[in-house]
Amino acid sequence: MSFVPVIGLEIHTQLQTNSKLFCGCSTTFGAPPNEHTCPVCLGLPGALPVLNRRAVELAVKAALALGCTVHETSIFARKNYFYPDLPKGYQISQYDKPLATEGALEFESRGETKRVGIIRVHLEEDAGKSLHEGLHDSDRMTALDFNRSGVPLIEIVSHPDVRSAADAGEYFSRMRAILVATGVTDGNMEEGSLRCDANVSVRRSDATGLGVKTEIKNINSFRNVQRALEYEIDRQIGVLESGERVVHETRLFDPASGRTLSMRSKEEAHDYRYFPEPDLPPLQIAADWIEQLRRALPELPDARRSRLVAQYAIPDYDAGVLTQSAALADYFEATAAASGNAKAASNWVMGEVTRKMNELGTPIGEVPLGPEALGGLIRLVDSGTISGPTAKEVFEKMYSTGRAAAEIVEAEGLARIDDEGAVQAAVMKVLDANADAVKQYRAGKKQTYGFLVGQVIKSMGGKANPALVNSIMRRALDKDPA
């Protein structure tokens, strides 16, 4: 019996604002505990919320980038629950009248186009943080840090359209790329700017309807979304195959063991006793503001990927790698323009430049070798001034010194050798030194030819023009059949 997983994802992302959603406190990450707090975000009696316009703008941008309909009127609602990091006893969120509804995210996954519908995008505030460890009395106490309390979030809820753990990871990764490209979030997953909850159930492939689902909370990497779902899908199949029933519950993923663990039985919406937030008027967004934001949207990663393939005739794979960040794609496009050779630019950016970035932990914005300089290096290769192996050597020197390619080639005598006399002399020297190989070649063992050419190129420090070496070598071998 085979089973089909049915997965829906809820992504929470912190909006890149300077201040919180309903007060003027800073959103800067990493401040000492409770530094960024005030009566509003501490939930003190009588404090009233004032909505942050910038947060609304970013939420609208995200919704538009996902193809959602942004509603001119939406309603804030209280989601009531008790938790020590939620001092008001409720979270201000949106419920039956959210900011935006019905969009989709489409992406290529293993050669197929996947479409995941978006049910809604709504605004809400983040909660504070409970600190269970790291303090001198952590064995007895839980401490509370309210710096995060009131930080603006959007929640993006998908339809249960995802059918594999791998696609779920891909969806999360594409979502991050879109939210970063539109400036909605900084996308910093280590700092919790982007988190994912996954709802998953499995059903027999011959059944209709949905199985009982579980929710896995707060997964914070693409890889862990995939791992958590792989584990949970297998776990649920095991439960069903043994004749038991899956329990509707919330589970936590433990990255160390790769397992999901039961956390609590799942609340239903009515447990939260939602009602309209009486301290905030309905959120009204003017249609012309929405249109203005729509027009100002940047090119989205998937559109850019298609354009790079069409405009530069590079493989889709290359375009996929290059559009993982807008800055990397910018760097590639500038290098392609400077070099006049897009495929070579793509190879260098995906190859040597990325290797250096990873090796040194340098973000693309801080790579010391600019697109103009890299373009100059590619032009030297294309014009035949330097050979491929020499180019890598020059690249290393450019990277560490910031000098231009032509300058390094000139100063260090790295230019390709096109001097016929010099190549002729090197060929003769190699033939003299390798009389046995020459004899074998003339006896019909043609493989020795490559060896002899290699010896010449090596003896000239990799700088000899290979075409010239070949023609002189052939002439020498054919002319003198001793």
Ligand SMILES: [Zn+2]
């Ligand atoms: Zn505050």
